[in-house]
Amino acid sequence: MAGRPVYHNALEAIAGINDGATVMIGGFAARGVPTRLVLALRDRAPKDLTIITNDTSGGWGGRVDCSLLVEARLVRKVIASWPVPASTAVVTPLEQQLRAGEIELEVVPQGTLAERIRAAGAGIGAFYTPTGVGTPFAEGKEVRSIDGQDFLLEYPLSAGFALIRGFRADTLGNLVYRKAARNFNPPMATAARVTIAEVDAVVPAGDLDPEAVVTPGIYVHRLLVPE
């Protein structure tokens, strides 16, 4: 094997994402979103997806985010920290579908979301976090007092697929990121059965500084590069 498979066509890169799939999608406020993979997923149009992503609020100056998948009615459930815009000026497709009972939403504090994803990738069965104690996010969760401080029990989040955005990859799938486009991409890369990374370029193994690699290629199964 010469390394990780490299795709130029985004639809080919997402082969296997079928109805009912659970898909993690990187990005924060439309930065670090694997836009070609998201648009290809919309074109492939599998139904009843569960989408795990930070935000689906849309409206980031016309940039692509996961709200497009909700708008296309491909999503059965969203797990996110920021599902709707702060402003109530626009009723988003997600809110319309929530009101009609057509979609399910789980709002998770951002740090808990990141840690649940990290935990899944790291083989952790569950963890106690101080976030959300005494708030609506504690409802139905075990509270444990440890050294006089209360914590909530939280479970990992894994997925069949992770669609992530890197800056550069090498042929073994090692990834580096660019600035704040890193965000949820590294933990998501670890937490899916199949991780597909959209990057600007693939360089020969050895061309990335080993000290600078953020996501080791062991987590990355497919690479998408520009045509």
Added chain:
Amino acid sequence: MNKERLPRDVLAMRIAKELEDGSYVNLGIGQPTLVANYIPPEKLVIFHSENGVIGVGPMPEPEDEDPDLCNAGGQPVTTIAGACFVSHADSFALVRGRHLDVAVLGGLQVSETGDLANWIRPGRGVGGIGGAADIARGAKRIYVMMEHTTKDGERKIVRRCDYPLTGQGVVHTIFTDLAVIRVTPQGLVLLEVAPGWTPEEVQALTEPHLTVSPDLREIAL
């Protein structure tokens, strides 16, 4: 009563004065981001943005915007010399691990025991928590920056929040357009009042009892 309240930028200046040289600070989405504009050049305050930026700098001119660089509110930002980038998992590890000295957060309601509600208004049915619950629980000190009352004149400093909470017993100090109020185990202590306001006038717009500090001062910059 038609007295002048502090403009937002003056409130931001007052909070900026409170931030110590060398401290690591997270600024919440919305008006708390104004605080960064009023740090004097001789003071180094390192701003953390929960989307993985440690060392957030000023906003760029439009032609200098970087498509891969924004703050937690999605606004384009720059970075200072010595900035670094981390993933969300690492960004919130440092939040929960109590490494941030201060977070300045907006508020819808604050209770007399330091409960903070700032993420959803009852009635909307859906809201975004973002990183607020983690930050409210994780930073060593939580400063709340908000108007003292709502646009309709309702009191926002209350005995008990009736809005859903972001964090329980987390607020250290409340900075409003009328007053600076410290949350203590003995209740709320009025430390400073806006110029021209008396403690009695501030109390009238505050639901729980305010203990007036023996060192009560006028808010100064």
